[in-house]
Amino acid sequence: MIETNDPAIWRNFLPWPSAETHKHARGRLAVVSGKAHQTGAARLAAHAGLRMGAGVVRILCPPDAASVIAPAVRAVMLTPFSSPENLGREAAGSDAVVIGPAAGLDDATIANIQALGSTGAVLVIDADGLSVFKGRTAELFAVLDRDDILTPHEGEFERLFPGLLTQGREVAVQEAARLAQATIVLKGAQTLIASPDGRVRRNENGSPWLATAGTGDVLAGMIGGLAAQRMESFDAACAAVWLHSDAAHTFGPGLTSDDLPDCLPRVLSEMRSSALD
Numbered sequence: 001m002i003e004t005n006d007p008a009i010w011r012n013f014l015p016w017p018s019a020e021t022h023k024h025a026r027g028r029l030a031v032v033s034g035k036a037h038q039t040g041a042a043r044l045a046a047h048a049g050l051r052m053g054a055g056v057v058r059i060l061c062p063p064d065a066a067s068v069i070a071p072a073v074r075a076v077m078l079t080p081f082s083s084p085e086n087l088g089r090e091a092a093g094s095d096a097v098v099i100g101p102a103a104g105l106d107d108a109t110i111a112n113i114q115a116l117g118s119t120g121a122v123l124v125i126d127a128d129g130l131s132v133f134k135g136r137t138a139e140l141f142a143v144l145d146r147d148d149i150l151t152p153h154e155g156e157f158e159r160l161f162p163g164l165l166t167q168g169r170e171v172a173v174q175e176a177a178r179l180a181q182a183t184i185v186l187k188g189a190q191t192l193i194a195s196p197d198g199r200v201r202r203n204e205n206g207s208p209w210l211a212t213a214g215t216g217d218v219l220a221g222m223i224g225g226l227a228a229q230r231m232e233s234f235d236a237a238c239a240a241v242w243l244h245s246d247a248a249h250t251f252g253p254g255l256t257s258d259d260l261p262d263c264l265p266r267v268l269s270e271m272r273s274s275a276l277d
């Protein structure tokens with residue numbers, strides 16, 4: 001049965017800081033950047049993860065990208081990596097890692113994802129991190145744990161699961177979660193979220209203002225931010241999808257992906273008030 005993605009299901013599981021917490025205890029998120037001319041997507045995701053409450057957010061970047069990113073971040077930290085092995089070491093200790101936005105469609109992205117697979121962090125894989133496995137899904141599935149999350153739009157979904165969408169989006173997303181043994185977020189006007197345990201939810205508060213470049217990168221960062229705070233992956237994905245749309249409704253006309261993270265304090269405050277009622 002497909003449930004509506006109603007906040008009543010997950011709002012009591014949203015992570016709020018306790019009085020005694022500190023930034024490392026709130027959760028550590030890493031976001032992997034693309035090359036020097038492709039750093040915007042990672043910066044969007046990192047800012048969104050921080051706004052969602054991850055206590056420490058770090059961009060891990062190829063060495064040539066560091067001088068581009070450093071002047072463009074403040075609360076987000078930055079560490080260059082020189083190889084997939086080095087990336088794995090730098091990401092160890094992260095609770096969640098986002099990879100894929102503007103990562104590049106080359107073997108380096110595959111090697112980086114494989115290196116992250118042994119860190120134990122929840123992986124949120126989006127965009128190029130999905131498309132690069134076209135025709136090589138067995139290699140992707142070999143990396144995944146059940147708490148990992150894939151966030152394809154329909155184009156990316158078709159690259160990973162050719163032909164599956166002809167069975168309808170609902171059937172397709174459930175079958176994809178079963179095959180991948182991971183949570184799948186099939187994005188669109190009505191995003192569907194499926195868990196490998198068979199649960200599936202339809203998001204019904206979508207906003208067409210989200211049809212603008214970079215909003216998917218922000219969503220990946222929001223999911224990563226909640227997963228870093230150890231919210232269960234399926235609920236983290238469902239909550240982030242709903243809050244992402246709510247932020248878009250809050251902003252309305254003229255929305256760009258840059259605006260979304262800055263709408264989150266209001267959206268989260270309203271959610272917190274309703275959870276305390």
Ligand SMILES: NC(=O)C1=CN([C@@H]2O[C@H](COP(=O)(O)OP(=O)(O)OC[C@H]3O[C@@H](n4cnc5c(N)ncnc54)[C@H](O)[C@@H]3O)[C@@H](O)[C@H]2O)[C@@H](O)CC1
Pocket residue numbers: 038039040041042100101102103104127128131153154155156213214215216217
């Ligand atoms: N600020 C930034 O730096 C941004 C970087 N981005 C990155 O830029 C790279 C390329 O992005 P593209 O948008 O070209 O790659 P996509 O894989 O999104 O699009 C490639 C093709 O897929 C097709 N497609 C089929 N179904 C689609 C759907 N439902 N939604 C969107 N496209 C669909 C489109 O026709 C498009 O020509 C990615 O790595 C992405 O993460 C984008 O996220 C935009 C913002």
Ligand SMILES: Nc1ncnc2c1ncn2[C@@H]1O[C@H](COP(=O)(O)OP(=O)(O)O)[C@@H](O)[C@H]1O
Pocket residue numbers: 127153187188189190191206207208209210211212213214215216217218219
């Ligand atoms: N018409 C629409 N109605 C509701 N949500 C939409 C619509 N178009 C796009 N979105 C949402 O916007 C986001 C776009 O993500 P994505 O396609 O990955 O873009 P990008 O790669 O530019 O970040 C997804 O969360 C998707 O569900």
